[in-house]
Amino acid sequence: MPAFAEAIDSVDTTIHFSVMSTLNAPRKRGEGKRNTDTERLQILGLFSAPDFANTAPSNRRVAKQYGVSESAIRALRLKEAKIIERTNGKSKAQLDRTRRYAMAAFPELETQLHAWLMNMRRQKVSIPPNVVRHKAKSIANSFDPPLQFEASPGWLENYRRRSSVGITILHGEGGEVDKEDLELLAGLAVLSNIVATYPEHCVYNLDETGLF
Template identity: 95%
Template sequence: MSTLNAPRKRGKGKRLTDTERLQILGLFSAPVFANTAPSNRRVAKQYGVSESAIRALRLKETKIIERTNGKSKAQLDCTRRYATAAFPELETQLHAWLINMRRQKVSIPPNVVRHKAKSIANSFDPPLQFEASPGCLENYRRRSSVGITILHGEGGEVDKEDPELLAGLAVLSNIVATYPEHCVYNMDETELFYRTLPRKTLLAPDESPVSARGRKVPKDHVSLILCANSDGTHKIPITLVGKANEPLCVRGTSWPVHYFSQKKAWVDRE
C-alpha cells in the first residue's frame, strides 16, 4: 500500500525547552577559542537530540532569540513547543490583564479568562472573529506558560466509617421503611457563602502555586433550609436565615422565600 500521500509524523525524540535552545545557541556563538566551537554531533549527543535538530535550531537562531527576549526563567524552562497566536494583540492584552489581577491576588478561574478574552475581542473595531473556547484558553496557557491550581481552603468531612454513625443510620433506615415514600420528608441545612472567591485560578508564568494560598476566606453567609418528600411530589418553600432583621436589599418588598434573622445567621432551636 502506497504511503506517498500519508501525513508526515513527528518522531518520538526529545523536545528541547527554550532554556536548552538558548544554551545550545550560546555554545556555538561564543566558543572560548575560535577553533573550539563544538560540532553538531557532540552537542546533539549532549542534549539527547538528533544532529538535524541542532542544524534546524541554528538556522532559526534569530527568531528564537527574538521570541524568548524578555521571558522569565520559569517561562523558558517549561516552553517546549511554540505556536504563533492567531490574534497576538488580543493575547497581549489578555496576558497583561491576567498579570495585573494576579498581582492583586485575585482568583481567576478559567471561565472568567475566557469571558475576558471575548470582551477584549469585541472591543476591537471591527470585532475579532474569536471564539473563546476551552481549547483556545489551553493554547494560550501553553504559549504563555500560565499555570493553574486549586486554592485549598478549610475543610473537614464526617467520618463515614464511624461505627456509631453506621449503627444509627441502620436504625433510621428500618424506621423509614415502615412509611410510604410520600410521607417521608428530608430536611437539610446548607450555608451560602456569597462573598467566597473561586478556588481555581490561573497563575502568572513566574508564580508558584504556593504563593497563591493563604488568603483569608470571607465568612459572610446566609443559611438555607431545604425540605421535600422522598418521591418529590411535595417541596416545602425554601427558608433563609440571615443576620439582619430586615435586609436593605429587600426592604419594602415581599420576600420570595421565608426569612428569619439570627445574629450569626445560624439555624437554631428558635
C-alpha cells in the same frame, strides 16, 4: 517436510523485510525527541558562550550531544530571539517541564490579555478561567474587524503553557481594590454575573473557606 521448511523460510523472509522496512522508514515530522526549554536555552548558550567565540561547535556535534537532528538545531538557532522572549520570567520547573508549544494564532490578542492579567495580579484579584476566556473574547471583538477567535478551554490551556502566567491563574489573597480602575471594575462585574448563576451553597471563597 520440504513444504513446511519452505513455509518457515517464507515467514522468516517476511519478518526480516518488515523489520528492515520499519528501521529504514523515514522519520515523520514531530516523531523525534523533543528537548525541554531548559535544554533549548543550554543549546543556544553553547553557540553564544565566550569559549566558542572563535571555534563555535558544529550543529552536528550539538545535535548528537542532545539527541536531536541537525535540522532541529538549525531551526532552534533561527528562533533564538523568540525562545528567549518566550521563556523570560519562567521558573526552572516550568522550563524543565515544557517540551512543546502550540504557537499563538493571535499574538496581539494574547499580548493585550497578558497585560490585563498582570494588572489584575497587581490588584491581587483572583481571576477564574471562565473570566479569562471571557476577557480574551472581548479583546478579540475589539479588533476591526473582530477576530475569528474561539476562547476554548484548549486555547486557554495552551496560553497558560506559553505565557509567564503559568499553570495556575491568579490565585490571590485579599487586597485593596482600586475603585478608580474602570477596567478592573468591569472585570469584577463579569465575575459577579457568573457567580450569580450558581446557588449560594455552591459558591466558596477558597482563600478563606476550607472544603474539608
